[in-house]
């Protein structure tokens with residue numbers, strides 16, 4: 314997601330990073346690029362203007378010459394403003410009311426309302442142990458009520474029994490009553506959608522709201538619909554009043570501008586995002602992480618979390634020990650390659666590294682640096698003797714050919730691998746000299762296959 318915006322800002326900040334100092338002209342030039350990028354990413358014009366103005370005020374007020382890395386400073390200011398625009402932190406659903414807490418789902422037809430209703434119900438009942446009742450108020454689309462009942466059966470969440478001919482407001486009242494009488498914690502109301510906003514729809518949703526007094530009124534909006542979604546959000550917010558937004562289809566190649574402007578235009582937090590058709594493909598929306606990703610700074614938070622998950626402590630301790638000694642043999646390389654596989658392979662790791670944009674990723678793919686390489690390298694290492702793994706320098710030319718044959722690879726592959734190990738070993742010596750500060754970067758550097766390093 315947000316690819317084009319990330320690419321664009323990535324190249325702007327590349328330029329800045331290469332310069333030693335940042336002049337006022339640099340700021341202006343960078344902001345011009347940022348403006349174009351945001352517009353291209355489908356962010357509404359007034360939102361862009363406001364954003365640029367805020368960043369300019371921040372940047373000009375700062376003593377840029379004092380900063381060691383002026384480019385990073387601008388990145389930080391833009392990042393902070395972007396996070397603020399997306400909403401400072403994740404905002405959870407508010408269910409702190411006398412039960413049952415009513416959640417009213419609104420939005421256009423096909424936005425993913427029914428699916429999101431089921432996703433939220435599943436999450437509340439499974440993860441938060443809430444007793445949830447779902448009711449469909451869509452009496453227009455044939456089989457809409459049945460669709461929700463089928464989803465309810467799938468996820469083990471009760472749906473209100475269908476009474477043919479009953480109108481939306483009456484269904485809503487009955488749902489809330491049933492919820493109260495039968496001790497439900499949450500009542501989910503899935504309202505009817507329309508192809509476009511019309512007065513009749515607004516009147517219907519407003520009367521449901523008045524009857525059901527929802528704790529949450531969530532607009533379900535399709536991230537792929539860009540500016541349209543923003544207009545829809547604005548109208549719903551003015552006429553009905555929204556407490557939050559659920560952005561669906563964030564798994565697609567939506568450009569993300571809609572998320573930025575929806576938040577800015579309505580002031581409503583984006584609370585959840587849909588990332589697929591399956592009923593557990595629902596995630597919390599984290600503004601600061603998304604902002605970092607947009608800027609091509611990489612999602613450092615997730616990178617660290619992911620690394621912590623898969624690096625067994627023992628492995629880390631062993632590695633630290635080797636680092637202290639400044640050693641790195643083929644066993645170490647093999648264990649690093651295995652860790653990489655666990656972390657989801659190269660592509661997922663690279664995605665999270667700072668400064669990697671999709672153009673650079675494509676280059677890497679074109680150079681055929683993919684996850685298959687890891688498997689080949691592991692095959693090579695496992696065709697060696699334990700002694701060879703510990704002392705790779707004993708492997709001479711003839712033996713290299715045999716190792717290549719034994720592992721179904723080529724002599725070039727074997728040579729490349731050994732060169733990689735030598736480079737890593739050299740790096741370890743350097744890291745040892747650099748001390749603690751360089752350890753993290755040095756360690757990650759060694760996760761890379763031959764010829765690759767941290768993006769400069």
Ligand SMILES: Nc1nc2c(ncn2[C@@H]2O[C@H](COP(=O)(O)OP(=O)(O)OP(=O)(O)O)[C@@H](O)[C@H]2O)c(=O)[nH]1
Pocket residue numbers: 420421422423424425426427428429451454457505506507560561562563564565586587588589590
């Ligand atoms: N890829 C992807 N597909 C989604 C997501 N959310 C919903 N969908 C799909 O979008 C389609 C429409 O979803 P529905 O939930 O039926 O939409 P709706 O808003 O309830 O539509 P109406 O009942 O006609 O108003 C379905 O095929 C869903 O599987 C998502 O986050 N990602």
